Amino acid sequence: MKLKGIDFAIILGYLITTVFIGLYLRKKAARNKSSYLLGGRQLPWYMLSLSNASGMLDISGTMWLVTLLFVYGLKSIWIPWLWPVFNQIFLMVYLSAWLRRSGATTGAEWMNTRFGEGKGAVAARNIIVVFAVISCLGFMAYGFIGLGKFVEIFVPWEIISPYLPIHIRPEYVPHLYGIFFIAFAVFYSLLGGMSGLVWADVVQFTIITASSLMIALLAMRALSLHPLHVPDGWYSPFFGKRLDLDWRGILPEVNRKIASDGFSFFSLFFGMMLLKGILVSAAGPAPNYDMQKILATRNPREASLMSGFVSLILNPVQYFLVAGLAILGLIYYPHLHLVVAGHPDLENILPSVINEIIPAGLAGLLLAGLLAAFNSTFAGTLNAGQAYLINDVVLKYVRPKARGWELRIWSYTTGLVLILVSVILGFLFRNINSILQWLVSGLWGGYT
Numbered sequence: 018m019k020l021k022g023i024d025f026a027i028i029l030g031y032l033i034t035t036v037f038i039g040l041y042l043r044k045k046a047a048r049n050k051s052s053y054l055l056g057g058r059q060l061p062w063y064m065l066s067l068s069n070a071s072g073m074l075d076i077s078g079t080m081w082l083v084t085l086l087f088v089y090g091l092k093s094i095w096i097p098w099l100w101p102v103f104n105q106i107f108l109m110v111y112l113s114a115w116l117r118r119s120g121a122t123t124g125a126e127w128m129n130t131r132f133g134e135g136k137g138a139v140a141a142r143n144i145i146v147v148f149a150v151i152s153c154l155g156f157m158a159y160g161f162i163g164l165g166k167f168v169e170i171f172v173p174w175e176i177i178s179p180y181l182p183i184h185i186r187p188e189y190v191p192h193l194y195g196i197f198f199i200a201f202a203v204f205y206s207l208l209g210g211m212s213g214l215v216w217a218d219v220v221q222f223t224i225i226t227a228s229s230l231m232i233a234l235l236a237m238r239a240l241s242l243h244p245l246h247v248p249d250g251w252y253s254p255f256f257g258k259r260l261d262l263d264w265r266g267i268l269p270e271v272n273r274k275i276a277s278d279g280f281s282f283f284s285l286f287f288g289m290m291l292l293k294g295i296l297v298s299a300a301g302p303a304p305n306y307d308m309q310k311i312l313a314t315r316n317p318r319e320a321s322l323m324s325g326f327v328s329l330i331l332n333p334v335q336y337f338l339v340a341g342l343a344i345l346g347l348i349y350y351p352h353l354h355l356v357v358a359g360h361p362d363l364e365n366i367l368p369s370v371i372n373e374i375i376p377a378g379l380a381g382l383l384l385a386g387l388l389a390a391f392n393s394t395f396a397g398t399l400n401a402g403q404a405y406l407i408n409d410v411v412l413k414y415v416r417p418k419a420r421g422w423e424l425r426i427w428s429y430t431t432g433l434v435l436i437l438v439s440v441i442l443g444f445l446f447r448n449i450n451s452i453l454q455w456l457v458s459g460l461w462g463g464y465t
Contacts, residue, residue, distance in 0.1 A: 024381025031385040039205030053210035055313040062319035068218035070331035075394035086343035090251030101294030109325035117320035124304035149304035153402035157439035165191025170368035206396035221389030228383040229338035236341035306397030406431040
């Protein structure tokens with residue numbers, strides 16, 4: 018653990034800020050269902066866009082993107098289409114305005130606008146609720162595993178285990194760390210609702226933008242002093258039937274990573290991913306925090322502006338950070354500590370670079386930004402899951418007349434249940450990629 022006092026002070030300052038935001042906005046969020054779940058539909062579109070971008074820039078996803086760029090080079094720009102990233106275009110052009118014009122509170126309620134009130138519409142609404150809750154649980158589990166793997170680099174288990182009366186198997190240490198830090202995201206999310214999320218996300222995006230630019234400059238300087246040792250084809254975004262990246266003689270363990278990812282037949286993988294992405298994007302927005310930010314805008318025009326602005330502010334900031342960390346990882350690879358449970362884990366490149374290469378002060382700023390990114394994604398996903406459970410289950414089938422204090426109790430209860438189940442799910446997955454493949458290939462494929 019090489020963090021200095023200034024790094025811990027920056028991180029502590031951020032955490033205190035989030036606690037203050039949750040406490041300050043607690044009364045505003047408690048006014049009614051709309052205030053808690055959608056910020057009363059009074060938040061400016063540019064703040065919602067910043068918040069949405071913050072939610073898409075999470076620790077697990079950033080660790081994954083750094084690993085992809087490290088392993089696959091410029092060909093890695095296509096792999097995030099698994100999400101798919103071009104969904105924002107469809108949203109900007111017509112889906113966001115259509116969704117917001119409905120006045121719905123959730124994507125499930127929007128099914129009534131889209132299909133009416135018949136038996137088929139009811140079935141569509143119910144299956145959206147099921148998908149939304151399962152996907153929220155999956156993404157929350159994905160998030161806290163990534164956070165745990167991230168923190169483990171800076172606070173190795175062997176340092177603190179002598180002071181704790183419990184024994185944890187090495188593969189479950191990240192889960193324990195993740196559970197600890199969940200508490201901070203839960204605090205302002207449960208108390209502040211959508212308004213708390215948005216204001217915390219604005220703080221997060223400011224921090225991560227500053228640190229991303231500094232990391233990019235650091236990588237540019239290192240690249241001017243050291244050559245990159247990468248295989249043929251690493252610099253090209255183009256590909257043939259097969260991937261044809263051979264790391265033998267450079268870093269043989271990277272070839273094992275490529276084989277385990279299953280991306281060797283890249284053209285086949287890309288074709289299926291592209292077709293699935295178009296179907297998913299054209300069919301309608303996924304029922305997650307992205308949809309809730311659209312529904313929280315003031316009007317249909319601002320809903321389209323919000324969706325279109327997301328990619329313009331997210332991609333430059335994200336790839337300054339991702340490319341900078343991947344380049345530093347390649348240059349200083351012999352100095353990185355990537356071995357976990359006896360095997361090299363390339364998903365730990367990001368935290369290891371911060372721990373071994375990034376100077377004090379900047380490390381604390383970047384860690385605060387990445388912890389904030391985790392909070393943003395986790396809290397936004399939690400808020401979306403709560404919206405579906407409260408609006409489409411509790412208020413529709415369980416307690417239709419719930420108001421005031423009773424609605425607040427249901428809000429807190431559904432949030433705590435989602436957190437508990439996501440933690441249990443997290444223990445069933447051993448790494449980020451396994452849960453990611455389950456989400457984007459199995460669950461989302463079935464939804465399409």
